[in-house]
Amino acid sequence: MDNSRKQLDSLLIKPAGPDCNMACTYCFYLDKKELFSNTEIHRMSEIILEETIRQTMIQAGENISFCWQGGEPTLMGLTFFEKAIEFQKRYGSDQTIGNGFQTNGLNSSIHTTSWLGYHWMVLNTSTIAIAE
Numbered sequence: 001m002d003n004s005r006k007q008l009d010s011l012l013i014k015p016a017g018p019d020c021n022m023a024c025t026y027c028f029y030l031d032k033k034e035l036f037s038n039t040e041i042h043r044m045s046e047i048i049l050e051e052t053i054r055q056t057m058i059q060a061g062e063n064i065s066f067c068w069q070g071g072e073p074t075l076m077g078l079t080f081f082e083k084a085i086e087f088q089k090r091y092g093s094d095q096t097i098g099n100g101f102q103t104n105g106l107n108s109s110i111h112t113t114s115w116l117g118y119h120w121m122v123l124n125t126s127t128i129a130i131a132e
């Protein structure tokens with residue numbers, strides 16, 4: 001067996017798929033909805049979230065960064081990200097865990113809480129375009 005396999009150091013997750021609360025005409029990702037044409041709403045389930053994090057932590061080295069992107073990841077709601085932190089703590093083992101968050105900044109229900117600032121190392125806010 002090859003033990004020299006590279007350890008994971010980052011993972012990009014799009015928990016709401018291409019769903020977004022904006023409709024920018026230049027969006028690079030909205031047409032991905034066509035890949036999931038059997039449903040209008042796309043949300044990662046808690047069981048998939050847990051398994052994704054569990055497997056990631058097994059394959060991670062000393063440092064692992066999660067990047068949450070979309071579409072618009074805040075559509076998942078705060079409870080989803082509280083669970084993500086819980087699973088990272090549960091399945092991590094003395095690893096340094098980073099979380100980056102790419103958002104358009106419109107979903108004030110999640111941004112106004114101090115929770116994100118406390119738990120998320122990096123908060124990137126996209127330039128907001130006018131919705132059509």
Ligand code: SF4
Pocket residue numbers: 020021022023024026027028029030070071072104126
């Ligand atoms: S805010 Fe970002 S993800 Fe949402 S429609 Fe605009 S470019 Fe796409």
